[in-house]
Amino acid sequence: MADITRLSLNQATTQNWSVREAVEGCTRHGIPSIALWRDKIAAAGLRECVKLTKDANLHVSSVCRGGMFPASSVEERRRRIEENFRAVDEAAALHADSLVIVVGAAPEVPIDEARTMVADGLAEVATYARKCGVRLGLEPLHPMYAGDRSVLNTIEQALQIATAYRSEEVGVILDAFHIWWDPFVFEGISKSAGRIYGFHVCDWLVPMPHLLLGRGMMGDGVIDNRKLRIAVDAAGYSGPIEVEIFNQKIWDSSGDDILATMIERFKMFV
Amino acid sequence: MADITRLSLNQATTQNWSVREAVEGCTRHGIPSIALWRDKIAAAGLRECVKLTKDANLHVSSVCRGGMFPASSVEERRRRIEENFRAVDEAAALHADSLVIVVGAAPEVPIDEARTMVADGLAEVATYARKCGVRLGLEPLHPMYAGDRSVLNTIEQALQIATAYRSEEVGVILDAFHIWWDPFVFEGISKSAGRIYGFHVCDWLVPMPHLLLGRGMMGDGVIDNRKLRIAVDAAGYSGPIEVEIFNQKIWDSSGDDILATMIERFKMFV
Numbered sequence: 001m002a003d004i005t006r007l008s009l010n011q012a013t014t015q016n017w018s019v020r021e022a023v024e025g026c027t028r029h030g031i032p033s034i035a036l037w038r039d040k041i042a043a044a045g046l047r048e049c050v051k052l053t054k055d056a057n058l059h060v061s062s063v064c065r066g067g068m069f070p071a072s073s074v075e076e077r078r079r080r081i082e083e084n085f086r087a088v089d090e091a092a093a094l095h096a097d098s099l100v101i102v103v104g105a106a107p108e109v110p111i112d113e114a115r116t117m118v119a120d121g122l123a124e125v126a127t128y129a130r131k132c133g134v135r136l137g138l139e140p141l142h143p144m145y146a147g148d149r150s151v152l153n154t155i156e157q158a159l160q161i162a163t164a165y166r167s168e169e170v171g172v173i174l175d176a177f178h179i180w181w182d183p184f185v186f187e188g189i190s191k192s193a194g195r196i197y198g199f200h201v202c203d204w205l206v207p208m209p210h211l212l213l214g215r216g217m218m219g220d221g222v223i224d225n226r227k228l229r230i231a232v233d234a235a236g237y238s239g240p241i242e243v244e245i246f247n248q249k250i251w252d253s254s255g256d257d258i259l260a261t262m263i264e265r266f267k268m269f270v
Numbered sequence: 271m272a273d274i275t276r277l278s279l280n281q282a283t284t285q286n287w288s289v290r291e292a293v294e295g296c297t298r299h300g301i302p303s304i305a306l307w308r309d310k311i312a313a314a315g316l317r318e319c320v321k322l323t324k325d326a327n328l329h330v331s332s333v334c335r336g337g338m339f340p341a342s343s344v345e346e347r348r349r350r351i352e353e354n355f356r357a358v359d360e361a362a363a364l365h366a367d368s369l370v371i372v373v374g375a376a377p378e379v380p381i382d383e384a385r386t387m388v389a390d391g392l393a394e395v396a397t398y399a400r401k402c403g404v405r406l407g408l409e410p411l412h413p414m415y416a417g418d419r420s421v422l423n424t425i426e427q428a429l430q431i432a433t434a435y436r437s438e439e440v441g442v443i444l445d446a447f448h449i450w451w452d453p454f455v456f457e458g459i460s461k462s463a464g465r466i467y468g469f470h471v472c473d474w475l476v477p478m479p480h481l482l483l484g485r486g487m488m489g490d491g492v493i494d495n496r497k498l499r500i501a502v503d504a505a506g507y508s509g510p511i512e513v514e515i516f517n518q519k520i521w522d523s524s525g526d527d528i529l530a531t532m533i534e535r536f537k538m539f540v
Contacts, residue, residue: 107476107492115453144414146451147476147492157453181381181416183427206377206417208481222377222417 002229002241002270007263008033008061010200010244011040014258015251019044022255023052029259033059033240035100041090050093061240062137062173062198063091068104069121070114070151077117080104084125091134097239098137098197099129100173103152105145114151119161122170130169137197138162139173142181144211155179155188162195171195174232175244177202177215180223189231196237201225201270202245215245217261218269225270241270272499272511272540277533278303278331280470280514281310284528285521289314292525293322299529303329303510305370311360320363331510332407332443332468333361338374339391340384340421347387350374354395361404367509368407368467369399370443373422375415384421389431392440400439407467408432409443412451414481425449425458432465441465444502445514447472447485450493459501466507471495471540472515485515487531488539495540511540 009031011022019040026034034053041049041063053060066087071077091099103118105111122136129136138158141150152158155172162170172192177200179185189196203221208214218225229241243262250258279301281292289310296304304323311319311333323330336357341347361369373388375381392406399406408428411420422428425442432440442462447470449455459466473491478484488495499511513532520528 110494111451111492142414143412143451144478144481147474147478152453153451154453160453181413181421181423183385183424183430204417208414208417211414211478211481222381224380 001267004263004267005032006239006241007031007266008035008059008240008242009259009262010035010064010242011037012064013243013245013250013262014255017255019049020052023056023058025255025259026058027056028256029263031259031263033061035062035064035242035244036060036094037064038087038090046090046093053094059240060094060096061242062098062100063087063094063096065100065102066125066136067101070104070106070109070117072106072108077121081121081124084121085128088125088129088132088134092132096134098135098171098173100198101136101138102141103138103150105148105151107148111146111151118151122161126165126170135168135197136170137173138170139175140178142178154182155192156184159188159191159195167194171197173198173200175200176223176225176228177204180204180228185228186231189228189235193235196232196235198239198242199229199232199237200242200244201229201266202243213246213248215247217245217250218243218265229270241266271537274533274537275302276509276511277301277536278305278329278510278512279529279532280305280334280512281307282334283513283515283520283532284525287525289319290322293326293328295525295529296328297326298526299533301529301533303331305332305334305512305514306330306364307334308357308360316360316363323364329510330364330366331512332368332370333357333364333366335370335372336395336406337371340374340376340379340387342376342378347391351391351394354391355398358395358399358402358404362402366404368405368441368443370468371406371408372411373408373420375418375421377418381416381421388421392431396435396440405438405467406440407443408440409445410448412448424452425462426454429458429461429465437464441467443468443470445470446493446495446498447474450474450498455498456501459498459505463505466502466505468509468512469499469502469507470512470514471499471536472513483516483518485517487515487520488513488535499540511536
């Protein structure tokens with residue numbers, strides 16, 4: 001069983017909660033870490049988020065998210081890079097372990113060109129992040145999102161990009177939902193040693209009810225989260241483990257119920 | 271542009287047509303090849319299908335499909351292997367280029383065990399297929415089907431299995447829908463040289479309307495079918511190119527309209 005003190009609430013799991021509510025929820029349930037989303041940070045105000053997490057003695061495992069580099073116009077790509085700088089600033093202010101990078105995709109841009117835009121955008125953001133002392137965590141997304149959300153789709157591909165940087169600057173975020181199917185997942189985890197900036201758990205429901213909002217609570221689907229966690233540990237990662245679930249049905253239930261279930265399932269399946 | 275004489279109608283594209291209707295449709299539209307599905311073959315009768323395709327001078331590019339090896343009980347796995355023998359018989363009778371193998375998945379079986387069941391099942395079927403002179407084409411399916419349809423999800427993985435056999439016995443079926451996202455797709459195609467038994471085209475719609483029935487007509491989505499086709503050609507494949515589209519809206523239109531559009535789009539985008 002994973003050490004329960006590694007549990008982190010990724011705020012996406014309690015979509016209806018503000019930062020304040022999520023922080024208070026973590027305190028009530030004894031969850032020591034939280035991952036904040038930028039839209040929620042914006043709604044609460046960055047300074048307030050810093051104060052809330054600090055006062056609650058809550059560790060910020062990550063800020064979600066930077067990236068989204070591919071776009072058809074130069075101006076739009078520039079705008080997005082600038083936006084990434086703001087994301088880096090937020091991660092720095094919150095002392096987050098890393099800024100999660102979801103690289104993006106643009107249906108009007110051929111996938112190989114989009115991948116070049118990712119490499120170019122990342123290079124600029126990495127320069128800025130280095131100065132700010134913020135680590136960038138490249139999160140490969142499931143291949144079903146390659147058309148519209150992320151052209152970064154496997155651990156192997158993420159490592160090819162990350163290894164152009166120092167291991168304390170750019171690493172990978174391993175999310176069970178995105179990587180569980182990979183026939184080479186354990187080789188990939190092992191090769192990620194020294195660059196694992198985060199580990200996320202949830203479950204893959206069968207049948208998958210929805211491409212975006214169909215994630216399940218650990219134990220409700222087909223992912224062996226424990227096996228993946230053990231492999232991630234063996235690769236030297238001992239940091240927070242975020243529970244990140246996009247699921248309308250879960251969102252519609254009470255935040256406290258979500259947290260209670262999450263803790264129970266973490267003990268049973270992670 | 272791909273040679274139009276390589277066009278093959280995968281019968282799944284005209285789901286509402288019987289084998290007879292599909293064969294007659296191909297004749298009307300000058301399509302020289304067809305891929306038949308086993309449920310349709312069963313409905314028409316194998317002997318009748320042999321006669322229909324022969325009389326129409328229609329080449330059978332593949333029979334869809336064998337596989338489906340993982341199951342929780344020994345008895346069920348045995349039953350499925352026997353079913354594969356029947357599929358091989360049908361492919362032999364129809365002189366199909368290959369029997370397409372969709373390996374299957376079982377939510378109640380851990381993915382690594384399911385992959386072992388695939389290897390074991392394939393070995394038995396390959397022995398039988400060799401005797402019958404039928405080639406087995408392993409089709410990697412998109413990773414979004416890893417939970418319930420196929421634990422074979424990349425070209426690389428398919429080649430690892432296929433290369434245990436002679437190149438005239440077990441090969442790969444490359445379907446643009448399943449492989450387009452792969453960051454190593456061109457390396458994979460190139461490494462498949464000598465073992466490519468089939469190439470399928472369609473498109474990936476954005477947003478993807480449905481996990482199963484959301485495929486689009488070539489040109490309506492984000493896949494560069496031509497680029498993939500050129501790579502497949504460069505790897506030495508010169509056989510039929512199947513159009514295989516699962517899409518309720520397309521199925522609901524008239525078969526002749528589907529074939530006319532398919533030919534036009536094949537010329538434009540393949």
